[in-house]
Amino acid sequence: MLEVADLRVSYGPIHAVNGISFTVGEGEIVSILGANGAGKTSTLFGIMGIVRSRGSVKFRGEELRRRSPTEPTSKGMVLCPENRRIFPGLTVEENLRLGTFVRGEFKETAEQAYSLFPILKERNRQIAGSLSGGEQQMLAVGRALVANPEVLLLDEPSLGLAPVIVDEMFRVLADLRKKMAVLLIEQNAVKALSISDRAYVLQNGSIVHSGEAGAMLRDDNLRKAYLGM
Amino acid sequence: MNAFLQAITIGIPQGALYGLMGFGIAMIFRSAGTLNFSHGYSAMVSVLITLTTIEWFFDAGIVEGHAALFAAIPVGLISGAVFGVLIDLLLMRRVKHVSPASMLMITLGLLLVFEGTANLVWSPDYESFPRILPGPPFIFEGTGALEEIRVVFRRNDLAVMLIALVISLSLAAVMKYTKIGLAIRARGQDPVGAQAVGINTNRVDSIVWGLALLLATVVGILVAPITRVHPTMLMNTQLLGITAAVLGGFSSLFGAVWGGLMIGVLERVIDIFPALDGYETAIIFFLIILVLVFKPQGIFAPKQGRKA
Numbered sequence: 001m002l003e004v005a006d007l008r009v010s011y012g013p014i015h016a017v018n019g020i021s022f023t024v025g026e027g028e029i030v031s032i033l034g035a036n037g038a039g040k041t042s043t044l045f046g047i048m049g050i051v052r053s054r055g056s057v058k059f060r061g062e063e064l065r066r067r068s069p070t071e072p073t074s075k076g077m078v079l080c081p082e083n084r085r086i087f088p089g090l091t092v093e094e095n096l097r098l099g100t101f102v103r104g105e106f107k108e109t110a111e112q113a114y115s116l117f118p119i120l121k122e123r124n125r126q127i128a129g130s131l132s133g134g135e136q137q138m139l140a141v142g143r144a145l146v147a148n149p150e151v152l153l154l155d156e157p158s159l160g161l162a163p164v165i166v167d168e169m170f171r172v173l174a175d176l177r178k179k180m181a182v183l184l185i186e187q188n189a190v191k192a193l194s195i196s197d198r199a200y201v202l203q204n205g206s207i208v209h210s211g212e213a214g215a216m217l218r219d220d221n222l223r224k225a226y227l228g229m
Numbered sequence: 230m231n232a233f234l235q236a237i238t239i240g241i242p243q244g245a246l247y248g249l250m251g252f253g254i255a256m257i258f259r260s261a262g263t264l265n266f267s268h269g270y271s272a273m274v275s276v277l278i279t280l281t282t283i284e285w286f287f288d289a290g291i292v293e294g295h296a297a298l299f300a301a302i303p304v305g306l307i308s309g310a311v312f313g314v315l316i317d318l319l320l321m322r323r324v325k326h327v328s329p330a331s332m333l334m335i336t337l338g339l340l341l342v343f344e345g346t347a348n349l350v351w352s353p354d355y356e357s358f359p360r361i362l363p364g365p366p367f368i369f370e371g372t373g374a375l376e377e378i379r380v381v382f383r384r385n386d387l388a389v390m391l392i393a394l395v396i397s398l399s400l401a402a403v404m405k406y407t408k409i410g411l412a413i414r415a416r417g418q419d420p421v422g423a424q425a426v427g428i429n430t431n432r433v434d435s436i437v438w439g440l441a442l443l444l445a446t447v448v449g450i451l452v453a454p455i456t457r458v459h460p461t462m463l464m465n466t467q468l469l470g471i472t473a474a475v476l477g478g479f480s481s482l483f484g485a486v487w488g489g490l491m492i493g494v495l496e497r498v499i500d501i502f503p504a505l506d507g508y509e510t511a512i513i514f515f516l517i518i519l520v521l522v523f524k525p526q527g528i529f530a531p532k533q534g535r536k537a
């Protein structure tokens with residue numbers, strides 16, 4: 001469904017992503033794991049046309065030009081960025097409506113977001129900046145979901161959340177499998193692997209390991225070497 | 230009492246112009262992320278272009294009399310928008326990922342470029358500029374109990390006020406109800422969030438620059454009959470426009486319009502007192518400092534939630 005080949009992202013002299021290749025299949029949850037600065041966010045930004053990148057990104061067999069995020073988003077690749085990036089001065093509902101800026105019909109898709117995160121419906125009229133961190137993260141995921149993604153790209157959705165909320169978040173993500181493909185970026189490797197089908201390990205901008213998620217979870221050497229567990 | 234009414238009558242149209250200037254400056258600040266010190270100077274060049282076009286129409290005998298002004302205005306406005314888009318495409322887009330300081334330096338450089346261009350291509354002289362509504366002023370005289378009231382209202386100020394009102398209302402509608410307005414607001418709130426919902430923020434920036442400098446050109450054309458046309462004709466308007474934006478709190482665009490109106494009226498009210506003559510700017514800036522110290526979000530800023 002999503003095929004990335006030889007993706008490269010540089011910021012001037014800094015090479016953040018050095019030619020990585022990976023795929024995400026229909027209905028799959030695929031994780032990219034890696035330490036801080038490994039190049040995870042840069043990978044997503046490159047795919048989405050938020051930063052310039054070289055290499056090939058194909059969605060449903062079609063090459064993406066990636067000149068701006070408008071093209072990938074309108075085709076059904078939707079990003080939920082790191083650090084929430086909600087619109088703090090707008091209400092919860094306005095934030096969700098903006099989620100349908102280039103794709104999705106708010107009236108049809110909002111119910112799904114509200115049923116996954118009932119708190120968003122309760123706080124509909126509240127200014128988003130005044131939500132708690134966990135609620136803001138739910139809003140960020142909700143905002144991506146209202147665009148009716150075919151592939152959802154999630155950048156560290158558990159960042160800065162309390163353990164209980166993290167569990168809830170992963171339960172919701174696992175449920176998404178039936179409806180869409182998910183590319184999940186995480187530092188919380190155990191949680192990510194437990195809901196994923198496959199995973200890639202990214203280190204200094206290169207993929208150093210890939211495999212079936214269950215096997216990776218059981219591989220002690222791998223866990224010690226790359227995932228710091 | 231009479232002096233006070235008179236101050237308000239002159240102050241409101243003047244303040245509306247500061248407000249529109251401030252609106253554009255705040256828009257660029259919030260969205261494109263820099264304080265544009267060349268704002269009034271590029272508008273000044275657009276006013277010169279308008280004036281040259283008027284003269285050209287006269288010389289060529291294409292349009293006669295006052296109609297030449299209206300025929301030339303679109304040319305001036307388009308030049309304003311084109312300057313804005315070019316500044317964004319050729320300069321800002323290259324440095325906006327580098328640092329806010331480099332953008333600021335570019336706007337300062339542009340100030341000198343625009344001023345130099347005006348001096349070189351045109352001239353440092355003061356040229357007169359036609360009014361939209363020429364003719365004698367309106368004079369309102371009170372009768373009976375209000376006999377001492379005598380307020381002079383410049384005819385052109387009627388045009389200034391109507392135009393400022395129509396522009397403010399249309400901008401409000403655009404920002405609230407159109408897709409591009411929504412994109413501009415989202416871009417200002419969070420650039421990465423805006424891109425995550427599929428907004429092409431580069432395109433938004435070009436539109437913001439174009440729109441803001443078009444607006445500045447409108448202001449330039451409206452003040453030109455009073456200041457006359459010369460390289461620093463909009464220096465004061467730009468300074469007070471920035472002040473209006475600060476007063477309104479860069480967080481709300483229309484705060485700038487209210488801030489501008491306040492400054493315009495304040496300027497004239499201070500004028501009433503002979504002892505304060507010449508201190509208008511000093512007093513206004515003193516008030517700005519007070520605002521920055523006690524209400525740094527601007528006096529019209531909505532209650533902000535906690536930051537993400």
Ligand SMILES: Nc1ncnc2c1ncn2[C@@H]1O[C@H](COP(=O)(O)OP(=O)(O)OP(=O)(O)O)[C@@H](O)[C@H]1O
Nearest residue numbers: 011014016034035036037038039040041042043082
């Ligand atoms: N805008 C930028 N300019 C320069 N260097 C950058 C920029 N963004 C990221 N980098 C660098 O690129 C490398 C990869 O960064 P990236 O944000 O992709 O890492 P990450 O894996 O997402 O890390 P984290 O887990 O901390 O979010 C880092 O060394 C970072 O310093």
Ligand SMILES: [Mg+2]
Nearest residue numbers: 040041042082
């Ligand atoms: Mg990251």
